[in-house]
Structure formats: structure tokens, C-alpha cells
Amino acid sequence: MNSSTTQGDTETGPAILDMDPFSDESLNDPFTSYERIRDAGPVVYFERYQNYAVARHAEVQAVLKDWENFSSALGGIGLGDIRKPGAWRPAGPIVEADPPGHTKVRALLTRLLSPAVIRTWRESFERDADELIERVVAAGTFDAVTDVAEAFVFDVFPRAVGLAPTDRLAEKLVLIGELNFDGLGPRNARFLETERRVQEILPWYEKSYQRDNMLPGGFGELIFKAGDEGEVDPAICAGLLRSFLRGGMDTTVSAIGCVLWVLATQPAQWARLKENPSLARGAIEETIRFDSPITSFYRTTTRDVVLAGVSIPADAKVQVFLASANRDPRFWKDPDVFDIERSTLGHVAFGAGVHACVGQMIARLEGEAVLKALVRRAEKIELLAPPTRRLNNCLSSFKSVPLRAIAA
């Protein structure tokens, strides 16, 4: 037996849990569920889905940083095993690859999305954010999710990619994000309903990330050119673009919707940001620590592993609760307090290790552009009505956050 010990030295079994982390009850009160999972032990086992899980910061980080024992490629990053018949999607060419194959693809994206490249986007993102915020503040009342987060992200990001225009773009992109993140979890009623709703737009979706749908000048075109030049296998280029559509937008929409909700409901935080707009970066970082857009995904063990003294057999699915690690009191002081001035070093909302989010600079740029425009143009923002959440297996987000802005 090829056994590997990543932490701890005495071997025990995992704590067995009979709860459903994907029930409406759990998703409506996720932080209570996470506490229960964390308190049960460093590694738990969900009877219902027959998978292992980690929810404490130390073990989440250990799993994310250990691709050799906890693979993204072997069974994919969802609960359903991508090797088994009926897998609902093909493996993602970057997020579901391990080194050495992953390294080459990652090097291309790191080059195309380098800090120097992203800096050249800053001016136009800030201008677009300012125009949008000027309009919504002038209107007085608006929805933080549809009128700001979606309106901004679904405009600037598809343009940066070079996605050809289409009707109902926002509606289509929301659905694709829902499908992707529901699809990482079980084939429950929530997933099946999303799968049903998405059918109508699937023909558009499958065409959207192909070469002939890319406008000249976007980074979509650059990815296909890199394929032509042999930097990566040309057969994976469309799949790479698909990864951006699936994971690069709803995540950022979630973060922007959430930060506006917190700032509208915590006037002291708003006042600090208004006083010092350079805290916008910290506000985005704290938001994704506090309410992490991607709540969990999976790895598959490549061999028998002992983690924090708990044995996990080879070929087991391990659920990694990012959102729980980011609220773990074993790591964070006052984890349930939102504080834009806290040090968020060590948060795992962007993942960690070889797969750490390659688009994090873009997400920060988008979030900062919106926040800076808002504190410049609004004296304060207030919640008009209770927000509504969009329940999803693996994405935390609001569907609607109705706000009023008082112009500065």
C-alpha cells in the first residue's frame, strides 16, 4: 500500500456526519453548518454522499497545497467523478489538470493575465465603473446585484475576452455560472432544475467559447494564437475560454453584490472607506473572506493518505470547504466580524497552491473600481428592502440587494 502522511501521526477514522451540506436549511444558514462540520473533527465523512471533507483552515490549506495526494485531475473538482459514465461535463483543461500538464497551461494564462497586462485594463475599467455608478446614484434607487455587479462585470469582462455580443447576455451568464457551481455538488433537485433551465441557452453557450465567436483584440484571441504557435495544445483553447465563462464572472458578481450589502448595513465600515478610499482593496479581500463566493469543491486522493491523524483511502472524494476555513476561529480572531482593515493574509477564497485563482488580479481590479467610484459619488448607501439570496450548491451569492444612494 502506498500510504502518505501529510499531518499528524496517529491514525483514526473520520467523524461521521449524517447532515446534508447542500440542503436548503444548510445553504440558508451556512455558517452554522460550517461550525458543526469544523467542530466534528479535522476530517469528516458525509454518509449521505460518501465523501470525506475538511472545513478547518489548517486542513483546507494542507489539501489545497498538496496536489500530489489530493488531485484535481483524477476525479475532477466536483462531487461526481468525471471518469464515470454520465459525468455532466468534460474536464476543465486547467482547473482539472495536475502538474506537469497543468504547469504549461498555467504559464500561458499567467503570461496573458500578468500584472502588467491587467494594469493596462485599469483605466478603462475605472472609467466604465464611474459612468455606471454616476447613473445609478443619479437614479437614487438601484439593485446592487443586477444594476451594479452584473451590469459592470458582464460588460467589462466579456469585452476583455472579446466575446461576440448576444442578446440577454446577463441572463445567460448567470445561468452558466449557476450550472457550473450547482454542478460541482450532488445531482440534487437544485442542480436538476438549473440543468433544465439552462437547456434553452446551451446552443449559444457551446458556440460562445469557440474561436469564431472571439472578436479581434481580446485575450480570447490570444489564447487561440498561443495554440497556433504550439505554446499549448490547440485542442484545449476553447475549453480554456469555457473556464473563464464558467468561473470568472459569477464569482466577482457575488463579491461585488456582497460588499455593497455589507457597506449598506454597516455604516461604520462605509464611513472608514469613505474617509480612506484606498481601503477598497481591503474591503474586497475582507468580503471574500467573510462570505467566500466559491464555498466548496473537491479533490480526489491519489493514494492512501493520513491527514491530521485521520486515514483517508485512495480514490476518495474530499470536499474542501473554503468558506468555512475563512471563518475558522482556530485561525482567525473574531472571524464573524467584518473589518475592512483586518489582515486577510491566509484567506483561501482564491484557493491556494498550484490552482490558486489566476484571475484574482482581475477580480480585485473590478471590485476596487466599483467601490472607489461609489464612495466618490455617494454620501451614503442604505438597504431599501431585505436582500434575497440565490441558493446554489457551491456558490454563495445574492440575487437581489435593493439599495438607495444619497449623492455626495
Ligand code: HEM
Ligand atoms: C472574486 C472572484 C473570484 C473568486 C472568489 C475565485 C476563486 C477561485 C478559486 C477558489 C480557484 C481555485 C480552484 C481550485 O483550486 O480548484 C480559482 C481558480 C481559477 N480562477 Fe478564479 N476566482 C475569482 C475570479 C476569477 C476571474 C475574474 C477569473 C478570470 C480570469 C478567474 C479564473 C480562474 C481560473 C482560470 C482558475 C483555474 C486556475 C488553475 O487551475 O490553475 N477567476 N478561482
